[in-house]
Amino acid sequence: MAFDDAYDALTDHEDDTRWAFGTGFADPLSGVPTSVPSDVDGTALATYCLMLADDALVLSHRLQEWVTRAPEIEDELAIANIALDLLGQARLLLTRAGEVEGRGRDEDALAYLRDPADFRNVRLVEPPDRDFAHLVTRLLVFAVWRLALLDRLTGSRDPILAAVAAKGVKEVTYHREYAAQWVVRLGDGTAESHRRMEAALAAVWPLTGELFRAHPTERDLAAAGVAVDPAALRSEFDAVTAQVLADATLVSPMVQPTDMDGGRDGVHTPALTGILEQMQAVARAMPGAVW
Amino acid sequence: MSDEIRHEWPLFEVFVRAKRGLNHVHVGSLRAADHEMALHHARDLYTRRNEGVSIWVVRSDDIVASGPDVKDAFFAPSGDKAYRHPTYYSIPDSVPHI
Numbered sequence: 001m002a003f004d005d006a007y008d009a010l011t012d013h014e015d016d017t018r019w020a021f022g023t024g025f026a027d028p029l030s031g032v033p034t035s036v037p038s039d040v041d042g043t044a045l046a047t048y049c050l051m052l053a054d055d056a057l058v059l060s061h062r063l064q065e066w067v068t069r070a071p072e073i074e075d076e077l078a079i080a081n082i083a084l085d086l087l088g089q090a091r092l093l094l095t096r097a098g099e100v101e102g103r104g105r106d107e108d109a110l111a112y113l114r115d116p117a118d119f120r121n122v123r124l125v126e127p128p129d130r131d132f133a134h135l136v137t138r139l140l141v142f143a144v145w146r147l148a149l150l151d152r153l154t155g156s157r158d159p160i161l162a163a164v165a166a167k168g169v170k171e172v173t174y175h176r177e178y179a180a181q182w183v184v185r186l187g188d189g190t191a192e193s194h195r196r197m198e199a200a201l202a203a204v205w206p207l208t209g210e211l212f213r214a215h216p217t218e219r220d221l222a223a224a225g226v227a228v229d230p231a232a233l234r235s236e237f238d239a240v241t242a243q244v245l246a247d248a249t250l251v252s253p254m255v256q257p258t259d260m261d262g263g264r265d266g267v268h269t270p271a272l273t274g275i276l277e278q279m280q281a282v283a284r285a286m287p288g289a290v291w
Numbered sequence: 292m293s294d295e296i297r298h299e300w301p302l303f304e305v306f307v308r309a310k311r312g313l314n315h316v317h318v319g320s321l322r323a324a325d326h327e328m329a330l331h332h333a334r335d336l337y338t339r340r341n342e343g344v345s346i347w348v349v350r351s352d353d354i355v356a357s358g359p360d361v362k363d364a365f366f367a368p369s370g371d372k373a374y375r376h377p378t379y380y381s382i383p384d385s386v387p388h389i
Contacts, residue, residue, distance in 0.1 A: 072300070074321055074332040081335050178331060185324070 028167040029092065033159050036100055040226055045158060046101035047120065047217045048227050050110070051264055052149075053093030054121035057111060059142055060086040061275050062129060071132055078178060082139070085171040092164045112283035116273050117266040124207040126263075126271040133186055133196035137204045140179035144240045145211050147172045148233040157225045180244045187248025197250055209258035211237070215265065301350060303329040305337055308345040315347050323348075 036042055063083035070076030094107040105113075124142060129135045150172060153165035186193040212234045214222070221227030238255070245252045261267045282289070300322040306315035318337045323329035329348040338346065357365055373379050 072322065074323065074336060077339075078331065078335040081339060174334075181327065181331065185328075 029160065029163055032163045034099065035159075037157050037224075037226070040158065040221070040224055042100040042102060044217050044221055045226065046097045048221050049093045049097035049100070049161070051120040051215070051218070053090045053097060053110075054119045054263075055125055055142075055146070056086040056093070057090035058119070058121045058272065058275060059125040059138075060084075060090060061279055062125060063135075063139075065129070066135065079135070082175050082178065085168075085175070089164060089168050089171070092160075092167075096160045096164070108283065112280045116268050116276055119268065119272060119276070120264055120266065121268075121272075122207075122210050122263045123269055123272075124204070124211065124263075126269045126275070127203070127207075128271060130200070130203065131196055132182075133193070133200040134203060136179050136182040136186065137197065137200035139175060140183050140244060141204055141208060141211075141241070143172050143176035143179055144244075145208075145233060145237055147176055148236040148240075149228050149230070152228040152232070155225075156227070161226065176240075183244055183250075184248045187245070187250040194249070197248065201245075201250060201253055205253040206256065208237075209256045210262040210264075212255070213258055213262065213264075218264070300324050301352065303333075303348045304351050304354060305329075305333040306347040306349075307333075307337055307343040309342060310344055315345065318342075320351060326350075 036045060060083045063079050063086070066079045067076060067083075070079055090111070091107050094110045098105040098107065098110055124138065129138070147169065150165040150168045154162055154169065156162040156165065183197065187197045188194075212230050214229050214231050218227050218230060222229035234255070242252045301324075302320055303323055303326075304320050305318050307318045308315045321329065321332045321336055323332050326348060330346060333346045333348050337343070369375070
């Protein structure tokens with residue numbers, strides 16, 4: 001390729017020229033077919049989309065609570081960015097759930113008009129953060145688990161799930177790195193930060209057992225090549241968290257497997273009710289309002 | 292593990308390259324505990340709207356800047372050297388691609 005002006009070679013003419021606002025934004029679902037594989041049950045697929053959507057939606061809300069409260073403005077923005085990434089994943093997944101469910105519900109109806117017992121998120125994302133150590137510990141656990149999940153989900157037979165997973169892998173890779181560097185910094189920091197990290201591990205780890213327990217819907221859809229069996233994520237989760245915690249001079253607690261019904265079955269902690277009351281108040285008070 | 296607590300993080304300057312072929316451009320500054328954290332913060336503060344493909348961070352302390360008192364000695368002498376600009380010269384019609 002030849003240019004009459006040497007500077008032509010340095011720029012892309014099709015790009016927006018407003019450099020400060022960036023260029024080349026892409027729709028992650030552009031060109032992706034929306035049809036459901038013929039042997040897949042729409043109701044089951046909708047339930048699975050809700051599980052992954054609600055995990056992201058509820059944790060996003062907990063992260064948003066740090067806005068104006070983070071210890072440094074740089075970290076406040078980092079946390080807000082992560083919350084927005086998760087909210088974006090939740091929106092795509094809720095939309096897909098509404099689509100395949102076929103009851104005419106859109107992302108807003110699913111986010112704002114379901115009761116706590118209809119949410120399918122794991123309980124890990126529900127408790128409020130006690131301090132910054134708790135924030136980064138839970139975020140590490142969540143991101144390590146979700147990255148392992150999304151990585152496998154990129155091969156899903158549902159084209160939308162595969163596309164959402166491909167977008168999410170890049171986002172959650174950064175979330176994991178952000179959380180891991182803070183866990184190491186605080187664990188291997190001062191006596192006070194080390195003590196707070198130990199308290200955070202003790203609070204977060206009992207909630208990890210549920211992450212690897214397959215709900216019947218997950219098991220069925222995994223067998224059909226649509227979903228990921230969470231039991232298969234355990235070894236990657238153990239290896240990655242063990243490495244980060246060792247670098248952080250922290251002792252890796254044992255994951256306690258559980259057979260009790262949990263968030264995937266609609267059994268939640270009271271904390272979820274509090275989140276939803278806040279999140280849904282305006283939408284329920286003024287149905288259909290736009291701004 | 293150390294018990295030393297510093298109450299203010301040092302300042303870093305951030306340079307972002309918008310795309311391949313362009314230079315890194317100074318976009319602002321931020322505070323961070325070390326270079327690794329500065330890179331993370333720079334990514335989070337200055338590339339949220341698709342602005343960059345590469346980031347440099349450098350401690351503000353490490354930048355040596357010219358001061359206003361040397362302005363004349365540094366920059367005034369180039370003000371009357373028009374022959375240093377390519378537009379000073381007329382281009383023969385037989386030379387293409389300029």
